[in-house]
Every structure is written in C-alpha cells, then in structure tokens.
Amino acid sequence: MGLSCGAGAVLFALGCIFVARIFLALRRHEAGKPGRQGTVSVLVVLGSGGHTTEILRLMDSLSASYAPRHYVIANTDRMSEEKVRILEAARTKGNTEPQHTIHWIPRSREVCQSWTTSVVSTIYSLLYSIPLVFQLKPDVVLCNGPGTCVPLCISALIVRILGMKKTLIIYIESICRVETLSLSGKILYHLSDYFFVQWSTLQEKYPKAIYLGRLV
16 A cells, blocks of 8 residues: 555656656747736635745735735635735725635645545646636746645646746745755645745755745
8 A cells, every 4th residue: 555655656746747847848938927017916825824824924025016816725724715815905905906816726635644545636636726727827826835736836837838828836935844845845846937945954955946044
C-alpha cells in the first residue's frame, strides 16, 4: 500500500513537471504583460487557519490597482469567507461597486489525508478549477501553500499554454516553513514564475527562491 501511495505521488509530481516543461518551452514566444490597462486582476487562493491569515495580510497591503480580486476557497472551509468580507468591506468603504468575487472549489487535500486519496481528490478539484480559471482569466494567481492552490496553478498554466491569457503564478511559502518546503511548495517551486520564501535557510536550499525577509 505504501508503495502504491508513493508511486501515485511521484506520478503526480512528474505530471506537474511535464506541464511546467511545456510551459517553459512556450514562454519565450508569449507576448504581452498582465495589467496593461492599469489594473491587475488577482486570483487569491485561501486555505484554512494560518494560510488565510497570512494571505489576507498581504492583500491588505496591496494597492487598489489590484482589482478585481477573486478569492477561491475550499468548500469545506467555514471560516475564510467571513474574513474576506471583513477585509473587503474595509478596503472598498464608500465604493458602491464590489471589487471582489468569492468562489468555492473542492478541497484538494485534507489534513492527514492519505496519498492515494489525495491524488484522486486533487484531480477532482482540478475539474472544478479549470473552468473557473478559464472564466476569470486572472493576470496573477497568488497563493501561499494550501493544497487547493495546486490545481488552480495547473489550470493557470493550461490557460497560458492554450494562449488564452498570460497568467503569472506567484507563490509565497508560509512563514512557518523554516527549513523545508510544504508539499505544495515542492510542487509549485517548479511551476511558479516567482517563488518567495521568508527564511534565508530555504533560499540556500532552493536557489530559484527569492528571499526578501518576512513578507506577511
């Protein structure tokens, strides 16, 4: 059983790397930059607990030019929606037009979920992520580690490969990750355009990572 779980994880990671290689081959031929009209649409992936707290602190520091803001929440997350609404109410005070939307997709991986079932649930989540990203076509996908971000980032890569939109993927590893990357980080290290870590020890181990100190 352990062997099959490990094999499933390896196949999933190899699939992600394969998509990344296709993306890298096409990247040099793509033109245009996000936000050319003065605003940047952002798809923000929320996780439960600390992930949501960290990413919303970052969102609170961004200027109004990052709009519209599309928040994606796992359908089993009962806390994040209210936090988003409180943040956005403070941001858009006096503005009658909403500058954000909220969407739900199946959770990619629950805490302590087995590898075998995680592969299945991630594929299931991907089936919901692809049409959502195709619909929103964000300029940027911003995430910080929840498992739900993996299918959304893969969907953004598919949108780019198909020439529909050049969506940048920005990954910020959680502040609690001091010496090792999270599982999402290990996968998206190969797929993201910008990969930030908040501890210099991680930057030493992962040279592609960008270390700017504490971000959130």
